Amino acid sequence: MPPKSGFSRTRNVDYDDDAYDDDDYYEGEEEEGTTEDDKEQMRVGTTRVREALGEFEAGISDVQIQEALWHYYYDVAKSVSYLKNKLGGAQVPKETPKKEKIVSKFDQAAAVAGEKAPTSTGKYTHAQSSIVESAHPVTLSLPPRPMPTCAADDFFWDVPWGNVPNHRLSLITVDPPRYRGGLLGGSKLAALAAKRRKEREDAEAAAKAASSNDADAAIAMLDKLTVKSNGSAPGLRGGQTIDKPARRYPARKRTPSPQPEAAREAPEDEPVEPQPAIVIESPAQRATASTFASTLCGASSSSIPNIETLLPYANLKADDSLKAFEAPSPDDVVRAAQAKSAGGITPKKKKHINGDELAESVEKLAVAEEPRVRSKNLNVIAEFEKSKLKRMANFVVVGHVDHGKSTLMGRLLYDLKVVDQRSIDKLRKEAETIGKSSFALAWVMDETSEERSRGVTVDIATNYFETEETRFTILDAPGHKDFIPNMISGASQADFPVLVIDASTNSFESGLKGQTKEHILIARSMGMQYIIVAVNKMDTIAWSKSRFDEILKRMTAFLTEASFSEKRITFIPLAGLTGENVVKKVDHPAADWYTGETLLEALERIDLPQRNMEKALRLSVADVFRGDLRSPLSIAGRIDSGTLQVGDVILALPANETAVIKAIEVQDQPVDWAVAGQIPTLHLADIDPVHLRQGDIICPPKAAVKLVKAFSSKLLAFEHVLPCPVEVFRSTLNSPGSIRTLSAKLNKFTGEVVKRRPRIVRPGEVARVVVVLERELPIEEGMRVVMRERGRTIGAGLMENVA
Numbered sequence: 001m002p003p004k005s006g007f008s009r010t011r012n013v014d015y016d017d018d019a020y021d022d023d024d025y026y027e028g029e030e031e032e033g034t035t036e037d038d039k040e041q042m043r044v045g046t047t048r049v050r051e052a053l054g055e056f057e058a059g060i061s062d063v064q065i066q067e068a069l070w071h072y073y074y075d076v077a078k079s080v081s082y083l084k085n086k087l088g089g090a091q092v093p094k095e096t097p098k099k100e101k102i103v104s105k106f107d108q109a110a111a112v113a114g115e116k117a118p119t120s121t122g123k124y125t126h127a128q129s130s131i132v133e134s135a136h137p138v139t140l141s142l143p144p145r146p147m148p149t150c151a152a153d154d155f156f157w158d159v160p161w162g163n164v165p166n167h168r169l170s171l172i173t174v175d176p177p178r179y180r181g182g183l184l185g186g187s188k189l190a191a192l193a194a195k196r197r198k199e200r201e202d203a204e205a206a207a208k209a210a211s212s213n214d215a216d217a218a219i220a221m222l223d224k225l226t227v228k229s230n231g232s233a234p235g236l237r238g239g240q241t242i243d244k245p246a247r248r249y250p251a252r253k254r255t256p257s258p259q260p261e262a263a264r265e266a267p268e269d270e271p272v273e274p275q276p277a278i279v280i281e282s283p284a285q286r287a288t289a290s291t292f293a294s295t296l297c298g299a300s301s302s303s304i305p306n307i308e309t310l311l312p313y314a315n316l317k318a319d320d321s322l323k324a325f326e327a328p329s330p331d332d333v334v335r336a337a338q339a340k341s342a343g344g345i346t347p348k349k350k351k352h353i354n355g356d357e358l359a360e361s362v363e364k365l366a367v368a369e370e371p372r373v374r375s376k377n378l379n380v381i382a383e384f385e386k387s388k389l390k391r392m393a394n395f396v397v398v399g400h401v402d403h404g405k406s407t408l409m410g411r412l413l414y415d416l417k418v419v420d421q422r423s424i425d426k427l428r429k430e431a432e433t434i435g436k437s438s439f440a441l442a443w444v445m446d447e448t449s450e451e452r453s454r455g456v457t458v459d460i461a462t463n464y465f466e467t468e469e470t471r472f473t474i475l476d477a478p479g480h481k482d483f484i485p486n487m488i489s490g491a492s493q494a495d496f497p498v499l500v501i502d503a504s505t506n507s508f509e510s511g512l513k514g515q516t517k518e519h520i521l522i523a524r525s526m527g528m529q530y531i532i533v534a535v536n537k538m539d540t541i542a543w544s545k546s547r548f549d550e551i552l553k554r555m556t557a558f559l560t561e562a563s564f565s566e567k568r569i570t571f572i573p574l575a576g577l578t579g580e581n582v583v584k585k586v587d588h589p590a591a592d593w594y595t596g597e598t599l600l601e602a603l604e605r606i607d608l609p610q611r612n613m614e615k616a617l618r619l620s621v622a623d624v625f626r627g628d629l630r631s632p633l634s635i636a637g638r639i640d641s642g643t644l645q646v647g648d649v650i651l652a653l654p655a656n657e658t659a660v661i662k663a664i665e666v667q668d669q670p671v672d673w674a675v676a677g678q679i680p681t682l683h684l685a686d687i688d689p690v691h692l693r694q695g696d697i698i699c700p701p702k703a704a705v706k707l708v709k710a711f712s713s714k715l716l717a718f719e720h721v722l723p724c725p726v727e728v729f730r731s732t733l734n735s736p737g738s739i740r741t742l743s744a745k746l747n748k749f750t751g752e753v754v755k756r757r758p759r760i761v762r763p764g765e766v767a768r769v770v771v772v773l774e775r776e777l778p779i780e781e782g783m784r785v786v787m788r789e790r791g792r793t794i795g796a797g798l799m800e801n802v803a
């Protein structure tokens with residue numbers, strides 16, 4: 001990593017410095033191939049495999065053995081079996097004489113037994129049982145066996161089961177499946193079920209006997225068939241008609257379902273129903289709620305009898321009386337005893353802390369609030385004048401992708417000794433490793449691993465240098481069209497652009513169709529008036545004057561159309577890669593025709609816009625950082641107007657949240673104040689990071705920028721403009737919106753109305769338009785906006801007033 005000349009604000013990006021070290025490591029390993037250890041293991045393994053292969057060994061080569069060992073990680077056994085199976089069989093097809101299969105003694109015996117009832121199919125059927133009950137004899141299907149050569153009966157004479165008389169032989173039979181009617185869970189459950197069934201039958205019989213008439217019996221029947229309603233609901237009484245149709249299913253309720261028989265008996269103090277009601281019971285299979293469930297579901301105490309006897313803790317009436325942990329726990333008792341025996345030192349008894357005490361102790365724990373940052377109430381403008389600071393210039397490097405922007409800036413910093421030789425050598429080595437040696441200088445600016453591996457700039461990279469008179473801030477913008485919003489962010493902080501154009505054949509032309517023009521328009525729409533055009537890669541066209549002139553002519557035409565004054569445009573032929581005409585004058589015979597200034601000279605000579613220090617503070621946030629503990633939240637951006645100092649309270653828009661400036665840094669140096677034109681980093685306090693975004697405006701709470709949803713603007717058209725939907729950018733802050741009305745066409749130089757209500761505005765023309773936004777944006781008179789339609793910049797606007 002080259003030593004930084006300043007801070008680099010590539011947001012929240014992790015630098016992947018170790019990536020190359022890793023590459024080196026693997027590279028080294030690859031070159032060496034197998035290690036000494038590997039070689040030794042291979043040698044020993046080969047010998048062992050050969051020994052183990054025995055007769056197969058002859059047809060197998062060392063290479064095959066070693067391949068097997070390598071594959072099986074030197075496992076000799078696996079390698080041997082693999083070689084035998086795969087190679088041994090194929091390579092050593094030794095014809096072994098077919099041996100007579102030796103018939104086992106069991107087979108011989110079985111054959112003898114089967115002799116008594118052989119089947120034609122060779123099946124041996126045990127059919128001679130005299131005690132067969134079942135009609136399911138087991139039939140063993142066996143392959144045909146050779147007939148025994150000896151008498152098995154004789155052979156097995158001494159085996160206890162060998163001389164079983166025939167009438168005692170039996171068959172293995174399989175019982176047909178028979179439903180036993182048992183209960184899952186064993187005989188105990190079955191017995192319990194039987195007992196219950198009997199009780200129920202007895203009860204029914206008793207009820208029947210007790211019932212005096214048929215109606216009661218019918219009601220009893222009905223009881224079992226109907227669904228019980230909630231007890232609290234108006235009861236359905238005998239003789240009453242049911243107005244509403246009964247629910248098909250019981251409604252789900254938080255109240256408990258019917259209580260167990262014992263529990264269902266009404267307590268004494270409850271009024272007894274005058275008449276036996278038609279109690280609609282739940283179906284028999286419905287489980288009664290457990291006491292625990294009843295307690296949870298909030299049943300009235302009356303419906304839960306004897307809860308105190310059922311629950312061990314149920315007799316504890318109120319929370320106040322719960323002193324379950326007041327007595328020492330068994331562990332405490334043991335610990336106390338141990339402590340006593342260890343010298344009578346008892347552990348401190350835990351103090352019971354109630355809520356108030358806890359709150360009090362938490363309050364005591366609270367970290368003392370950081371002392372508020374005090375403002376020194378400096379007269380910043382007077383301080384600035386006293387300081388005799390060098391003039392400050394911020395420039396954005398723009399141009400089509402790969403035209404050489406980063407390389408040119410790398411060269412500038414290198415030639416100015418901002419980056420040392422060692423760092424460049426390191427970058428060159430790293431670039432060579434991934435085959436991008438020509439990008440070494442570009443890597444001075446492109447620091448992220450993504451940018452380096454892809455060879456394109458993604459985000460704005462900031463660096464700075466100073467000459468005798470000026471302190472410069474470089475804002476290197478990405479050239480790729482996908483990163484235009486980042487380019488706009490860079491442009492919003494710049495005083496002027498350095499446009500880089502690749503002079504080589506076809507590149508200039510393709511750049512014109514690409515981002516060269518768009519970048520120019522964006523820079524112009526930001527209010528930039530001066531421009532330096534670096535005609536780059538002149539080495540590739542042998543410093544051709546005619547090519548340079550051609551580019552100069554075409555670009556001048558375009559730039560003046562974009563309303564850059566001709567005398568504020570500077571063209572410089574140069575080569576960023578070789579450094580010719582960057583800091584040092586070109587020393588090439590083919591470039592004799594050029595006697596103008598170098599890039600550095602042009603930078604030093606350029607006129608800078610006037611700084612509005614007297615006006616209210618306006619700072620465009622370009623970056624938001626999360627820093628360390630000391631400064632957890634910081635922002636950076638250019639001060640467009642006004643001043644600021646440590647201790648100032650600022651307002652962030654559009655969030656409309658205030659913050660306090662804890663500390664300020666300008667070009668990495670801590671300072672007490674900053675003025676218009678500088679790009680300070682502000683360390684903030686008293687604001688949540690969610691309220692700050694890139695593109696926000698920072699202003700004093702007392703002179704805040706208004707949030708507007710519609711405004712009238714002077715629009716410089718880059719394309720044909722009609723009333724149409726547009727994306728409105730104020731720096732990187734943007735909102736969808738639309739150009740509602742084309743109010744008038746204006747004279748480009750005097751601003752007089754040329755035509756009212758034009759139907760269309762042509763490229764290069766200026767018109768007054770009314771813009772309506774979908775989201776409010778902080779914009780005020782004099783601020784510049786960029787209007788883009790479907791990815792193309794169609795115009796630049798200067799805000800006139802709120803519509």
Ligand SMILES: Nc1nc2c(ncn2[C@@H]2O[C@H](COP(=O)(O)OP(=O)(O)OP(=O)(O)O)[C@@H](O)[C@H]2O)c(=O)[nH]1
Pocket residue numbers: 399400401402403404405406407408438439442455456457477478479480536537538539540574575576577578
């Ligand atoms: N021959 C020659 N090649 C150059 C010169 N300047 C840049 N290049 C090459 O052009 C390629 C692109 O250079 P970069 O500096 O990455 O281009 P860029 O414009 O910064 O690219 P983005 O930031 O991605 O838009 C690299 O291979 C450079 O080596 C030059 O003066 N001469």
